[in-house]
Amino acid sequence: xxxxxxxxxxxxxxxxxxxxxxxxxxxxxxxxxxxxxxxxxxxxxxxxxxxxxxxxxxxxxxxxxxxxxxxxxxxxxxxxxxxxxxxxxxxxxxxxxxxxxxxxxxxxxxxxxxxxx
Amino acid sequence: xxxxxxxxxxxxxxxxxxxxxxxxxxxxxxxxxxxxxxxxxxxxxxxxxxxxxxxxxxxxxxxxxxxxxxxxxxxxxxxxxxxxxxxxxxxxxxxxxxxxxxxxxxxxxxxxx
Numbered sequence: 001x002x003x004x005x006x007x008x009x010x011x012x013x014x015x016x017x018x019x020x021x022x023x024x025x026x027x028x029x030x031x032x033x034x035x036x037x038x039x040x041x042x043x044x045x046x047x048x049x050x051x052x053x054x055x056x057x058x059x060x061x062x063x064x065x066x067x068x069x070x071x072x073x074x075x076x077x078x079x080x081x082x083x084x085x086x087x088x089x090x091x092x093x094x095x096x097x098x099x100x101x102x103x104x105x106x107x108x109x110x111x112x113x114x115x116x117x
Numbered sequence: 118x119x120x121x122x123x124x125x126x127x128x129x130x131x132x133x134x135x136x137x138x139x140x141x142x143x144x145x146x147x148x149x150x151x152x153x154x155x156x157x158x159x160x161x162x163x164x165x166x167x168x169x170x171x172x173x174x175x176x177x178x179x180x181x182x183x184x185x186x187x188x189x190x191x192x193x194x195x196x197x198x199x200x201x202x203x204x205x206x207x208x209x210x211x212x213x214x215x216x217x218x219x220x221x222x223x224x225x226x227x228x229x230x
Binding site: 035091 | 157205209219
């Protein structure tokens with residue numbers, strides 16, 4: 001079975017600095033999809049960025065980018081120019097590319113990101 | 118653009134009471150989900166529905182039932198609440214592609230005393 005591990009329960013960064021959140025996963029599949037979701041104190045879960053395993057190019061969304069290392073099974077999230085509004089729980093998630101996987105996501109336990117003004 | 122609407126936002130139950138959490142989406146999604154979120158454990162899938170009329174058990178289905186009333190609505194029922202069901206519950210929906218993101222409701226904080 002697949003697993004997702006976020007080894008950093010909490011991270012802090014100075015406003016305007018860069019921070020990297022770690023995520024590793026375990027799978028024997030070659031076709032899969034990876035996601036980062038953000039959960040601010042409002043509790044709303046929001047998609048931050050996604051990566052298809054078949055794509056070698058790392059995904060980017062404005063200040064958010066990933067470092068996808070398929071061989072190492074690593075999917076870290078880099079946040080550049082951190083802003084106070086980035087303070088949230090961040091969850092890494094894995095979805096199998098196998099048709100009968102029922103589109104289920106496997107979730108990490110989350111990393112709490114604190115932004116220091 | 119309502120997205121996924123989930124009610125209620127908060128609920129307190131006594132052990133043994135029953136309740137239904139309601140969820141509706143207006144994005145014409147086939148897939149809908151119910152998750153629970155507990156501290157330090159991420160999200161765990163309770164039930165899943167691939168389309169109207171079908172439901173499947175997830176990782177933690179015991180103590181819950183679901184109904185996919187139509188394409189829009191997917192409800193979660195606790196028949197006899199237990200303190201172990203104290204949690205935050207999320208409904209979500211997604212489009213048909215593997216890389217389709219989940220769209221979440223705002224969650225229900227349930228406390229069972």
